[in-house]
Amino acid sequence: MILSASIIASDAARLGAQAREALDAGVDWLHIDVMDGRFVPNITVGPFVVNALRPLADETGAKLDVHLMIEEPRRYVDDFIAAGADLVTVHVETCTRLHRVLAHIRSRGAMAGVTLNPGTPLSAIAEALSGVDMALVMSVDPGFSGQKYIPESTDKIRRLRDMLDRTAPRAWLQVDGGVYAGNVREVVQAGATVVVAGNAVFGGASIADNVQALRKAAAPEA
Ligand code: DX5
Numbered sequence: 001m002i003l004s005a006s007i008i009a010s011d012a013a014r015l016g017a018q019a020r021e022a023l024d025a026g027v028d029w030l031h032i033d034v035m036d037g038r039f040v041p042n043i044t045v046g047p048f049v050v051n052a053l054r055p056l057a058d059e060t061g062a063k064l065d066v067h068l069m070i071e072e073p074r075r076y077v078d079d080f081i082a083a084g085a086d087l088v089t090v091h092v093e094t095c096t097r098l099h100r101v102l103a104h105i106r107s108r109g110a111m112a113g114v115t116l117n118p119g120t121p122l123s124a125i126a127e128a129l130s131g132v133d134m135a136l137v138m139s140v141d142p143g144f145s146g147q148k149y150i151p152e153s154t155d156k157i158r159r160l161r162d163m164l165d166r167t168a169p170r171a172w173l174q175v176d177g178g179v180y181a182g183n184v185r186e187v188v189q190a191g192a193t194v195v196v197a198g199n200a201v202f203g204g205a206s207i208a209d210n211v212q213a214l215r216k217a218a219a220p221e222a
């Protein structure tokens with residue numbers, strides 16, 4: 001299981017230290033949630049944060065996993081890739097020409113991801129899966145960290161897994177929102193290969209203990 005720590009849940013006043021602590025504790029990627037206050041009712045960060053984390057990613061081999069929850073993401077794809085994004089994921093709900101945006105992300109040297117809100121059916125992305133490096137199932141309504149996992153997401157993960165096995169077997173299946181030690185095994189067994197965790201990594205007293213608990217809970221029956 002690839003673990004991608006959602007930095008929105010970290011102590012933003014110590015972002016660099018928190019990111020390093022998470023990577024030292026065994027997190028694989030850093031998940032950067034970009035929100036514009038229009039597609040979702042929250043505003044977060046821009047390319048400068050990707051740029052600030054790039055040296056740490058180079059030093060540790062971590063991937064910068066950028067999740068664009070913004071209208072018309074095509075406007076900012078180049079800026080996020082120039083800032084150092086390894087993956088750029090866009091919402092199907094924000095792209096009238098999804099294939100073109102995904103192809104453009106790849107043409108700029110990054111890996112392309114597509115995602116969809118809990119209320120959006122998988123049929124909305126079915127025709128785009130052959131052109132992605134990752135498909136992301138939102139298991140909460142996007143906008144905030146610390147929300148509860150939507151239980152129906154598990155069946156959606158299973159159905160997306162089947163679709164990917166047929167059309168894009170090499171693509172990652174990422175799940176994002178409300179994942180913690182109590183449900184990570186269910187998420188992985190349903191077919192997730194990348195798990196995003198914000199509160200479950202940065203919440204509470206110890207990042208190292210959190211990461212260990214997630215990994216232990218995700219491991220197949222010993
Ligand atoms: C929600 C974001 C998620 C969220 C994950 O809009 O896309 O990445 O921050 O945080 P947790 O794991 O706390 O739900």
Ligand code: ZN
Pocket residue numbers: 006031032033067176196
């Ligand atoms: Zn996210």
